[in-house]
Amino acid sequence: MSYEKLANIIFKDIDKTPEYFINKYPKRTLPEGAEVTRYAPSPTGFQHIGGVFAALVAQRVAALSNGIFFLRIEDTDQKREVPGAILDTISTMNKYGIDFNEGQTSDHDYKGNYGPYKQSERKEIYQTFAKDLIRQGKAYPCFATPEELEELRNWQIEQKITPGYYGQYAKFRDLPVDQAIEKIEFGLPYIIRLKSSNSPERIHFTDLIKGETSFPANNQDVVIIKQDGLPTYHFAHVIDDALMHTTLVSRGEEWLSSLPIHLELFEKLQLPQPKYAHIPTIMKMDGKSKRKLSKRKDPESAVTYYDDEGYPVDCVIEYLLNLVNSNYETWREENKDKSYLDFPVALNKMSKSGALFDIIKLDDVSRDIISRMTKDQVYNLYLEWAKSHDLEMHNLALAKFEGLREFFNIDKDTPKPRKDFAKWIEVKPKIVYLFNEFFDEESDIELPKSVSLDQAKEIIAEYKKVYVHSHSSQEEWFNHLKDFAASIGYCSNKKEYKKDPEKYKGMIQDVAGAVRVALTHRINTPDLFVIMQILGESEVLSRFNRFINN
RNA sequence: GGCCCAUUGGUCAAGCGGUUAAGACACCGCCCUUUCACGGCGGUAACGGGAGUUCGAUUCUCCCAUGGGUCACCA
Numbered sequence A: 001m002s003y004e005k006l007a008n009i010i011f012k013d014i015d016k017t018p019e020y021f022i023n024k025y026p027k028r029t030l031p032e033g034a035e036v037t038r039y040a041p042s043p044t045g046f047q048h049i050g051g052v053f054a055a056l057v058a059q060r061v062a063a064l065s066n067g068i069f070f071l072r073i074e075d076t077d078q079k080r081e082v083p084g085a086i087l088d089t090i091s092t093m094n095k096y097g098i099d100f101n102e103g104q105t106s107d108h109d110y111k112g113n114y115g116p117y118k119q120s121e122r123k124e125i126y127q128t129f130a131k132d133l134i135r136q137g138k139a140y141p142c143f144a145t146p147e148e149l150e151e152l153r154n155w156q157i158e159q160k161i162t163p164g165y166y167g168q169y170a171k172f173r174d175l176p177v178d179q180a181i182e183k184i185e186f187g188l189p190y191i192i193r194l195k196s197s198n199s200p201e202r203i204h205f206t207d208l209i210k211g212e213t214s215f216p217a218n219n220q221d222v223v224i225i226k227q228d229g230l231p232t233y234h235f236a237h238v239i240d241d242a243l244m245h246t247t248l249v250s251r252g253e254e255w256l257s258s259l260p261i262h263l264e265l266f267e268k269l270q271l272p273q274p275k276y277a278h279i280p281t282i283m284k285m286d287g288k289s290k291r292k293l294s295k296r297k298d299p300e301s302a303v304t305y306y307d308d309e310g311y312p313v314d315c316v317i318e319y320l321l322n323l324v325n326s327n328y329e330t331w332r333e334e335n336k337d338k339s340y341l342d343f344p345v346a347l348n349k350m351s352k353s354g355a356l357f358d359i360i361k362l363d364d365v366s367r368d369i370i371s372r373m374t375k376d377q378v379y380n381l382y383l384e385w386a387k388s389h390d391l392e393m394h395n396l397a398l399a400k401f402e403g404l405r406e407f408f409n410i411d412k413d414t415p416k417p418r419k420d421f422a423k424w425i426e427v428k429p430k431i432v433y434l435f436n437e438f439f440d441e442e443s444d445i446e447l448p449k450s451v452s453l454d455q456a457k458e459i460i461a462e463y464k465k466v467y468v469h470s471h472s473s474q475e476e477w478f479n480h481l482k483d484f485a486a487s488i489g490y491c492s493n494k495k496e497y498k499k500d501p502e503k504y505k506g507m508i509q510d511v512a513g514a515v516r517v518a519l520t521h522r523i524n525t526p527d528l529f530v531i532m533q534i535l536g537e538s539e540v541l542s543r544f545n546r547f548i549n550n
Numbered sequence B: 001g002g003c004c005c006a007u008u009g010g011u012c013a014a015g016c017g018g019u020u021a022a023g024a025c026a027c028c029g030c031c032c033u034u035u036c037a038c039g040g041c042g043g044u045a046a047c048g049g050g051a052g053u054u055c056g057a058u059u060c061u062c063c064c065a066u067g068g069g070u071c072a073c074c075a
Helices: A002-010 A018-024 A049-064 A085-095 A123-135 A146-158 A177-186 A233-243 A253-269 A303-309 A313-324 A328-334 A359-371 A375-389 A391-399 A401-409 A424-434 A453-466 A474-487 A494-499 A508-520 A528-535 A537-549
Strands: A036-039 A068-071 A102-104 A139-142 A191-194 A202-207 A211-216 A223-225 A248-252 A275-279 A283-286 A289-292
Touching: A002 A123, A002 A139, A002 A177, A018 A123, A036 A049, A036 A248, A049 A068, A049 A085, A049 A248, A049 A275, A049 A303, A049 A313, A068 A085, A123 A139, A123 A191, A123 A223, A123 A233, A123 A253, A139 A177, A191 A253, A202 A253, A202 A275, A211 A253, A223 A233, A233 A253, A248 A253, A253 A275, A303 A424, A313 A328, A313 A359, A375 A391, A375 A401, A375 A424, A391 A401, A401 A424, A401 A528, A424 A528, A453 A474, A453 A508, A453 A537, A474 A508, A474 A528, A508 A528, A508 A537, A528 A537
Parallel strands: A036 A068, A068 A102, A248 A275
Antiparallel strands: A139 A191, A191 A223, A202 A211, A283 A289
């Protein structure tokens, strides 16, 4: 048969058959209902939060079903490849608690029995299948130059015809085999295209997230092997996911429109087709309209942003889970002590439209989670973050080990813990007054609305005289402060004050406010008693003096 | 432009033919309180538009509008 000859000329080095690879990668033996999923990024740059989102979904689905989750590197476009991106992908995923059962483990190594897990190393496999397609007349070499294609496209658009290489516009689709061979032997460059059946039928399809949908069958003679011998995404996807026995492909919804191509490819290659879940794109508000999170414009699209800001990884994950299934919050409320790993992710409960990434909501989720951590967890996580993002604070935090832990412990053991921090970058401005290094440099002094600076100084001048550092409890200290407040004409009881405001200079909170401002320059800090204990008696008195004389 | 997907308050979203249309975040107010917080209670605020189907549509169908995606030898 002449197609046979063509196939042998094009892929003269390919001596295997599709059966060889099909037999080489038998189906895994897995428990009933186990899903095999994957994360398949191309190593083209920094990690996108959408990537973590997609990987998280796939990983959860596999883990929850006792299946397999693997990493495949889609590096068929060698021009766009960025050195180091593979390792960066792996370490980012690991950092976010996303581990792979199989797949690429470094630039050149992988684990698992279905490898290689890097497409550039699977060239022989793709070519074997492509050769088989040519042999069957289901694919053909195309000699059209990029310029020619461009011209065709422009003309089609001008004529208001669907652009593309298909049907009557596919110039080399029906080129006689001997002429094709002639061109090849002459040395003309070419690529391999699928000879689409061009079926007039509509295809009905069920997506696990989007539900029922239908579209016209593919009619494009898409490129399957590029001039460099590597496959296009479409061809590689179909072969890899079949050979790797992926049961469920979860990927961004931008792939939905090329699904007809993939479906035809599965059919032509006679390979088993997986289930699909097309994940909505994470969007962002831009003025009045939504748009995709952009690498260019949005710093928060990069995973490194969350690290730089100091969001604990668990907080980011829990927020993302919130976007995956909106009943996550309810579940979390009912299962406070469980790990997010126990949450039953359900693809059919996922929103069909793109969610807006809401940093404010992230902050809330994060604050809540941090508030439930122990003082040691908070301290250690902060220290770890500061080590790589704020060395000065890291060293101070180390030096003030006990003090800082006490500070983080304020109200920790109560049923209603404080929610001071959403991310570690917020810690510094809220604690720097503990350190003279920063405190003395501050020029801004906040004041409670009902107290003037002079009034505050007056209060402190008096308080300094009676200040006792050695109170054994917060309660004792505050009682003392109340007595003091009364002695200088401030009311210590709110109700009485309201009855007759004229009788008093102010209220107890004005006095406490003055003390707070003198010690911290802030009107908003955690419990003063603990802060004073951390500062120590001499520093407290010194700050009182500095405040009065300033 | 063709094809596909989507459309409930500012945001995330429940709802799947009959509801006073949940809840969370944000915002506002009140309360609690020994300072700061936390917390509690309450409030403002929504079914894109138009035709059908139906006794009855946020829910079903169609059309339109809007938003998004996609139409590469990129993934």
